[in-house]
Amino acid sequence: MPSAPSSIALPAETTRFLLRLSPEILLKSQQVRRQFQETLRRNLRTILTREGVEHTMRHYHGRMMLDVPKAMRARTRDLLPKVFGLGSFSVIDAQVDNTMEAITSAMVSLYADAIRGKRFAVLAKRIGPRVISTREVQYIGGGMLKDLTGATVDLDHPEVLVRVDITEEGTYLFCDRVEGAGGLPAGTQGKVVSLVSGGFDSMVASWQMMRRGARMDFVLCNLAGASAERMVLQAVKVLCTLWGGGLQPRFHVVDFQPLLADIRTHQKQSYWQITLKRLMYRVAEGVAADIHAGAIVTGEALGQVSSQTLANLVTIDAAASLPVLRPLIGMDKKDIMTQARYIGTAPISEHVPEYCGITPTKPATTSTVERVAQGEVGMDPALVDAAVRDRKVIDVNTVTAADLRTPYLWADSLPEDARLIDCQPPEFYRHWHAPGALHYTVEDLKRLYKEVPKDGTYILYCHRGVLSAVMAEHMQQRGYAAYAYRGGLTSLRTELGLDDLEF
Numbered sequence: 001m002p003s004a005p006s007s008i009a010l011p012a013e014t015t016r017f018l019l020r021l022s023p024e025i026l027l028k029s030q031q032v033r034r035q036f037q038e039t040l041r042r043n044l045r046t047i048l049t050r051e052g053v054e055h056t057m058r059h060y061h062g063r064m065m066l067d068v069p070k071a072m073r074a075r076t077r078d079l080l081p082k083v084f085g086l087g088s089f090s091v092i093d094a095q096v097d098n099t100m101e102a103i104t105s106a107m108v109s110l111y112a113d114a115i116r117g118k119r120f121a122v123l124a125k126r127i128g129p130r131v132i133s134t135r136e137v138q139y140i141g142g143g144m145l146k147d148l149t150g151a152t153v154d155l156d157h158p159e160v161l162v163r164v165d166i167t168e169e170g171t172y173l174f175c176d177r178v179e180g181a182g183g184l185p186a187g188t189q190g191k192v193v194s195l196v197s198g199g200f201d202s203m204v205a206s207w208q209m210m211r212r213g214a215r216m217d218f219v220l221c222n223l224a225g226a227s228a229e230r231m232v233l234q235a236v237k238v239l240c241t242l243w244g245g246g247l248q249p250r251f252h253v254v255d256f257q258p259l260l261a262d263i264r265t266h267q268k269q270s271y272w273q274i275t276l277k278r279l280m281y282r283v284a285e286g287v288a289a290d291i292h293a294g295a296i297v298t299g300e301a302l303g304q305v306s307s308q309t310l311a312n313l314v315t316i317d318a319a320a321s322l323p324v325l326r327p328l329i330g331m332d333k334k335d336i337m338t339q340a341r342y343i344g345t346a347p348i349s350e351h352v353p354e355y356c357g358i359t360p361t362k363p364a365t366t367s368t369v370e371r372v373a374q375g376e377v378g379m380d381p382a383l384v385d386a387a388v389r390d391r392k393v394i395d396v397n398t399v400t401a402a403d404l405r406t407p408y409l410w411a412d413s414l415p416e417d418a419r420l421i422d423c424q425p426p427e428f429y430r431h432w433h434a435p436g437a438l439h440y441t442v443e444d445l446k447r448l449y450k451e452v453p454k455d456g457t458y459i460l461y462c463h464r465g466v467l468s469a470v471m472a473e474h475m476q477q478r479g480y481a482a483y484a485y486r487g488g489l490t491s492l493r494t495e496l497g498l499d500d501l502e503f
């Protein structure tokens, strides 16, 4: 077998990656393409520098060449598939002179062992001006490999595809080709605000818009206190760390307690969810105005829950004057969950409980703007402005693991001597409560501190487990041994040997 070619131009300690742009970027005008390439280069620099990967990078005929130290090869290979705007990439095995002898000799030394006993093909491409015939390279190189190894040539379904890119500066040989994230480089499109609950849908919707190049800030309408805020922030942090390279996202936390109280006081129960979403849109619009964002993103999918029927979406939509982008509108839940697992947010989203403090017994599935607006007449519009003004803004890139640490809040069983506290809204408590349970809601905390002694263990429950976690956290801060029953009412009733409840 011929020895390894002496003309390999890559320094011994360097790994060179060939990066290809998303195919749709190549279809754009030269000016736009250049602009996108430049943004992609900047984003890559930010990601690699953040991860401590020394590198050099340059453009080459619509592609990019990235050199990193060999020791950083695996790390770089892990990072690249999560960079938006990259169509695919390859690790270059060798760079040789543009002579038939150098090319075929490198092919044999690099790939003879890999193709022995397999089906293979050689695919040569010319990048830039013609320096050597690609057909000859395929024919002669392929023939040599075949004769030497006895492997079978299969142009349609090769098990090993030897790629040869012939350029002015030398010939690159590689086999590896990894799919990139596709989409457009982060930041090439306008700025949006994404309404996030931390659930599967809003995280996937945010990812989809980031993938299309949007710059993004996140807005949480906080219905459930500090523990919920930390969970949602954690989901956002994971999303941005994995996929947000090059972006400087911020997380806006808007306290919704005063708005919830206003809804409960003025709106008909069956419209609570619809008005809640309308207020979320208005708050998002307020944040968007402050940060000069041009659209709102949500995770709504047609018909998924009662507030997402077509009629209700129309009613909700009317609350916003900015465009509302709903990338999941036509997706099935199953596909959304698959994407959530792929993007890495699912493990957090599955622990973000749904808020249960404003769940109507019979939510409306058909509404009109007029009817819902009628119920909102007595509500105070200044509350929206105040909530936007007083919001907390967190720079996501600076959030650390310590910021996300949650106190131990959850109980999975009922200790024998524990007292139960039901923290559902009064009408739900009246519908059913555990025998002997005390009843306090978030609004009753002051009274609770006066009336309930600190000795002993308290287990709190509510419909889904969100409010109880909020209250348990408050009580823990006051020195109580208080825990939220994980899984809410359904789990508690199972533990008590009862059936699930009809609401």
Ligand SMILES: Nc1ncnc2c1ncn2[C@@H]1O[C@H](COP(=O)(O)OP(=O)(O)OP(=O)(O)O)[C@@H](O)[C@H]1O
Pocket: 194, 195, 196, 197, 198, 199, 200, 201, 202, 203, 219, 220, 221, 222, 223, 280, 297, 298, 299, 300, 304, 305, 307
């Ligand atoms: N507390 C919240 N703060 C900000 N946005 C929210 C909040 N709750 C819901 N949203 C927005 O409204 C959309 C629809 O929420 P809804 O709870 O009706 O449906 P969902 O399918 O459970 O959504 P998700 O899985 O994102 O929680 C969410 O995808 C999100 O964009």
